[in-house]
Amino acid sequence: xxxxxxxxxxxxALRSLQRGSRSSVILTILIIGMCFTNMIFLPSMFxxxxxxxxxxxxDYEVGNVLVSPKSGDKYVADIGATLDxxxxxxxxxxxxxHFTKGATLKYRQRVLGVTVRAISPNDEKSVSPLxxxxxxxxxxxxxxxxxxxxxxxxxxxxxxxxxxxxQASLGGVRVGDSINxxxxxxxxxxxxxxxIYFTGWSQADSAVYVTSTDMAMVDPKALDNADYITVKxxxxxxxxxxxxxLLAYGVGGTGKVQTTADLLSKSMGxxxxxxxxxxxxxxxxxxxxxTVVLFIVITIKTISSRKQIGIxxxxxxxxxxxxxxxGFQVIILGILGIILGIFLTLVLADYMAYxxxxxxxxxxxxxxxxxxLLQNSVILFIAAIVAGYVPAYQISREDIQTAMRx
Amino acid sequence: xxxxxxxxxxxxMGDVEVNALDGVTLDIAKGEFLGIMGASGSGKTTLxxxxxxxxxxxxxxxxxxxxxxxxxxxxEKTQFRLYKLGYxxxxxxxxxxxxxxxxVSLPAMLRLDRTEEQTHAGSFEVLQKIGLCDRRDHLPxxxxxGQQQRVSIARAMVNKPDILFADEPCANxxxxxxxxxxxxxxxINEEFHQTIVMVSHEDWHKDYFHRIIRLKxxxxxxxxxxxxxx
Ligand SMILES: Nc1ncnc2c1ncn2[C@@H]1O[C@H](COP(=O)(O)OP(=O)(O)O)[C@@H](O)[C@H]1O
Ligand SMILES: [Mg+2]
Numbered sequence: 001x002x003x004x005x006x007x008x009x010x011x012x013a014l015r016s017l018q019r020g021s022r023s024s025v026i027l028t029i030l031i032i033g034m035c036f037t038n039m040i041f042l043p044s045m046f047x048x049x050x051x052x053x054x055x056x057x058x059d060y061e062v063g064n065v066l067v068s069p070k071s072g073d074k075y076v077a078d079i080g081a082t083l084d085x086x087x088x089x090x091x092x093x094x095x096x097x098h099f100t101k102g103a104t105l106k107y108r109q110r111v112l113g114v115t116v117r118a119i120s121p122n123d124e125k126s127v128s129p130l131x132x133x134x135x136x137x138x139x140x141x142x143x144x145x146x147x148x149x150x151x152x153x154x155x156x157x158x159x160x161x162x163x164x165x166x167q168a169s170l171g172g173v174r175v176g177d178s179i180n181x182x183x184x185x186x187x188x189x190x191x192x193x194x195x196i197y198f199t200g201w202s203q204a205d206s207a208v209y210v211t212s213t214d215m216a217m218v219d220p221k222a223l224d225n226a227d228y229i230t231v232k233x234x235x236x237x238x239x240x241x242x243x244x245x246l247l248a249y250g251v252g253g254t255g256k257v258q259t260t261a262d263l264l265s266k267s268m269g270x271x272x273x274x275x276x277x278x279x280x281x282x283x284x285x286x287x288x289x290x291t292v293v294l295f296i297v298i299t300i301k302t303i304s305s306r307k308q309i310g311i312x313x314x315x316x317x318x319x320x321x322x323x324x325x326x327g328f329q330v331i332i333l334g335i336l337g338i339i340l341g342i343f344l345t346l347v348l349a350d351y352m353a354y355x356x357x358x359x360x361x362x363x364x365x366x367x368x369x370x371x372x373l374l375q376n377s378v379i380l381f382i383a384a385i386v387a388g389y390v391p392a393y394q395i396s397r398e399d400i401q402t403a404m405r406x
Numbered sequence: 407x408x409x410x411x412x413x414x415x416x417x418x419m420g421d422v423e424v425n426a427l428d429g430v431t432l433d434i435a436k437g438e439f440l441g442i443m444g445a446s447g448s449g450k451t452t453l454x455x456x457x458x459x460x461x462x463x464x465x466x467x468x469x470x471x472x473x474x475x476x477x478x479x480x481x482e483k484t485q486f487r488l489y490k491l492g493y494x495x496x497x498x499x500x501x502x503x504x505x506x507x508x509x510v511s512l513p514a515m516l517r518l519d520r521t522e523e524q525t526h527a528g529s530f531e532v533l534q535k536i537g538l539c540d541r542r543d544h545l546p547x548x549x550x551x552g553q554q555q556r557v558s559i560a561r562a563m564v565n566k567p568d569i570l571f572a573d574e575p576c577a578n579x580x581x582x583x584x585x586x587x588x589x590x591x592x593x594i595n596e597e598f599h600q601t602i603v604m605v606s607h608e609d610w611h612k613d614y615f616h617r618i619i620r621l622k623x624x625x626x627x628x629x630x631x632x633x634x635x636x
Contacts, residue, residue, distance in 0.1 A: 008515050011508070012501070019503040019545065311499035314460050315513055315561070316488025318481070400460050404495075 001320050009321045013328030016301075024297065025333070031293050032337020032380065037344045039286040039376050040368065043279040044349070048356075048367035050275075053268070056201035056362075058260050063096075063127050063230030064239045065246065066263060067255040075099075075225035076255040082229065089245050091237035094126035097226030099215055105154070105208070106180040107170040110162075114154060115207045116181065118215030118222055127232040130197060130204065137175035137195030145214045148179070148191040151205035152198040167206070181208075187218045200363065229255070287383045294333065294387035298326050302395035309395055310403025323389070323396035330388025337384075338377045345373070407601065408434040408457065408569065413466035415452050415624070426452040427463070428624035436568075437599040439592070441606055441615030449624040450605040451573055457603060458491055458571045459483045471568065488516060492562030494572040498554040500546040500561070507533065507542035510560045517565060532560045536590060552583030559590060563600075570594070572604040576611070588614050 017025055058064060067086075069076050076082065079097050086095040099118040104111060121140040125131050131139040140149055156169025173179060175193055182188045191210070199205055215222040233242045239259035246257045265272075302309070309322055349366035357364040415427040426449045434440055442450045455461040456468060459475055468475050470490070478486060487493075500509045510533060514525040533539045536556040538549075546554050555575055562570055572591065576584035592614055594600045604615070612618055612632060620628045 002518065004516055004518065008512065011515075012504075015501075015503040015508065307497075308499055308501065311493075311495060312501070312512075313484070314458070314487065314495075315493050316484055316491070316565075317512070317516065318484050321516070401455070404460070 001324075005318060005321050006324060008317070009324035010328050012321070012325040013332060016325070017329055017332060020301075028293065028297050028333050029337045029340055032290055032334060032384070033340030033344055035286040035290045036338055036341025036376060036380055037348065039283050039380065040341075040345050040372060041348070041366070042282045043275075044345070044366040044368045044372060045352075045364050046275040046279065047372075048352075048365040049362045050268070050272075051367045052362050052365065054260065054264060056199070056204075057264065059128050060130065060199055060201045060204035061230070062228070062260055062263060064233040064260055065231040065242045066258050066260070067095075067229040067231065067246070067251060068258070069228070070254075070256055073255075075221065075227060076229055077225055078254065079224055079226045079229065082251065082254050085249060086229070086231060086246065086251065089242075089249065091234050091242055091245065093232040093234045094123055095229050095231045096120055096123040096127050097212070097229050099212060099219075099222040099225065100227045101183055101215070101219065103184065103208075104182045105170060106182070107173055107177070110156075110169070110171045112154065112168055112170055116148075116183070116215075117207050117209050118212045119209055120212050127230055130199060130209070133197045133199045134195045135198050137193065139195055139197075140209060140211055142211070143213050144194065144211050145217070146189070146191055147194040147214075148181070148208050148210050149195040149197055150179075150193060150208040152196050153202075153205050154208060155193075155196050183218050185219065189218075200358075283379075287379065290337075290380055291383045291387040294330055294384050295391060297333075298330060298388045299391040301329070302326060302391050306395065306398070306403050306406055309398070310400050310406075313400050314404065319396040323392045326392035326395070327385070327389050330384050330392075334381050334384035334388075338380055341380075342373055342377070407436045407471055408432075409467075409469040410434075410457070411467045411469075413453070413456060413468065414464045415449075415456065415461070416464045425624045427456070427466075430466070430621075430624070430626055432619065432626065432629070434569075434601065434603065436601055437595070439595045439602045439604070439614065439616045441604055441612055441618040442621065443606055443609075443612065443618055444621035444627075446607065448621040450607070450621055452624075453621065454571055454573050454603065454605050457569075458493060459487055488513060489565065490568045492565065492567035492570040494555070494558050494562050494570070494575045496574045496577045498546070498551070498558045498578075500554055500558055502546055505543050505545060506538060506549070506557050509546065509557060510542075510564050513561060514564045528564055528566075529560075532563050535563075535594075536560045550583070552579050552586055555579060555583070555587050556590060559587070559594075563594065566598075567600075569601045569603060572602065574605050574607070576606070576608065584608075584611075 067076055083095050083097065086092055096119065101116050102113065103116045104113055122142050135152055140147065150173065153167050154169055155173040156171045158172025162171060170179065173193055175196060177193050178190050179193060180188065180190050212222055231242060233239060239261060243257050243259050251257055312322060313319060345368060349368050352365045410430055410432040413427050413430040417424040417426055430453060442453060444450050456463050475486065501512070504512065507529060511525055511529040514520050514528055530539065533542055536559060538553060538556060541549060541553065546557065549557065576587055579587060588611060591602055591604065595602050615632050617631045619626050
């Protein structure tokens with residue numbers, strides 16, 4: 001197959017697309033583009049959901065690495081020394097303890113069971129963006145007592161009647177209001193609401209936060225114990241690196257050390273498996289549609305020009321030229337279709353970045369990496385080539401006599 | 407220059423055997439304008455396809471310019487057709503999506519011994535010859551049948567073939583256009599000393615031929631120069 005042959009094959013392909021049926025070309029490109037988008041849409045959306053969940057879990061629950069009580073223990077004990085140890089390790093941005101306690105809130109006629117999270121407000125700033133999510137009032141100060149910040153869903157909205165509420169609330173608490181917290185251990189106290197926050201992560205939003213200083217009055221164990229310690233990694237340090245480091249320094253003796261990925265792979269393993277199956281189905285369906293469409297398009301082209309192909313071969317055009325003519329047509333259609341598909345995907349991703357599909361649990365944006373685009377392009381391109389070259393090969397091998405006498 | 411020895415072609419259709427060619431022996435000289443005539447089904451196309459390397463005989467031998475073409479493999483045959491033979495068919499068979507110029511250039515573009523400039527100049531020249539130079543950027547569907555057939559003659563001539571084959575090139579044309587096409591063949595034959603083998607079953611075409619062979623049931627029943635044959 002020489003250069004001249006390829007050039008002629010390319011010319012034939014180009015002219016056929018330029019001067020042949022315009023609508024068939026446009027339709028084919030459209031279908032390939034849609035298939036590409038379909039291939040990449042669901043996996044990217046699942047990826048987006050996964051990313052958003054992961055980010056929320058990191059931001060509002062566990063940081064990058066979580067130190068939780070060893071099995072059998074209720075708390076991570078002796079946290080003063082442990083925190084000093086962890087905070088001194090390279091790669092650690094900050095480690096901060098959480099102490100939580102179930103409690104009952106009372107405000108006017110409303111009663112609501114919530115989890116009270118005790119934090120060290122300043123340390124927490126290095127670990128969680130909670131302090132940036134205040135929608136009213138302000139964040140907790142380091143040694144605040146008698147003050148609390150509450151999630152917007154907990155505060156509620158005075159304009160919604162209790163029976164119409166989607167989620168039970170205190171029915172419209174405002175900054176400065178006083179709410180009553182009963183910890184169930186005999187400790188009951190009125191708190192001033194210092195601020196109201198909204199993070200979008202429902203677990204955090206349906207909680208209330210107090211300072212550890214305050215919690216120590218409720219339960220003296222809070223002084224030296226934690227439900228868990230969240231550890232935030234410095235940029236550039238992997239979760240795994242921090243985990244290994246913690247284990248190497250013996251934190252494993254104090255508590256159980258897990259990365260966010262460890263935790264998520266356990267809790268989301270099932271879901272991820274279902275995602276993987278759905279992704280695979282959408283991938284396979286797209287490939288089949290693309291392959292079948294291109295196969296039909298090229299088969300119709302070859303059959304309707306059977307006689308002409310016979311004549312071309314008769315006048316000395318090699319069968320390879322005939323084959324690559326159709327091959328090039330498929331390659332051009334495939335490339336244009338994929339470009340359209342990438343364009344559609346990026347437009348969709350852009351749109352969803354501004355208009356995510358939001359639920360209380362997660363918000364879905366399209367998480368598309370260049371690698372995803374490349375991978376899907378390559379897969380679709382190969383499928384296209386196979387679909388085109390099969391009929392092209394068949395027609396190019398047809399006997400001149402059979403072709404010409406039709 | 408073409409030597410045909412005892413050429414036979416048998417088509418088998420189930421149990422029935424058709425002797426499309428039944429022992430044809432014939433020499434064709436360089437520069438000859440040969441007419442192959444005969445009733446429909448007499449084997450004209452079959453003979454032309456054998457000579458044009460488009461089909462293989464059941465038995466017999468064809469030698470063109472000293473080459474026993476039966477010994478060539480598929481690829482060599484393709485190359486032989488590209489470099490040495492030219493074809494004009496009944497239904498023009500131009501590539502519908504190529505312009506007149508592109509159609510004519512196509513066979514020349516495949517030749518390794520032609521530069522792009524030579525291809526262009528050669529196509530231009532032959533288009534001038536057939537008088538359709540001003541239509542070079544038109545598509546075949548924008549031309550009349552007669553014009554399309556002249557383009558297909560130009561395509562056959564662009565590589566300056568040793569032998570030009572034509573299978574009933576006027577079958578789809580009215581008599582006026584037929585005459586234009588036949589005149590063109592005649593001119594090419596006289597001007598370039600071009601060997602032409604043409605199949606026809608129109609009696610009045612025989613005025614154009616130097617020599618006429620008549621086929622009947624796959625056999626030559628007469629062979630003579632124009633005017634002498636029956
Ligand atoms: N592919 C084929 N299979 C079977 N019979 C064929 C085939 N091609 C031609 N024939 C038969 O061979 C004979 C000669 O055909 P052809 O050369 O086309 O005649 P002509 O061109 O003189 O009209 C006819 O009887 C025709 O039916
Ligand atoms: Mg015939």
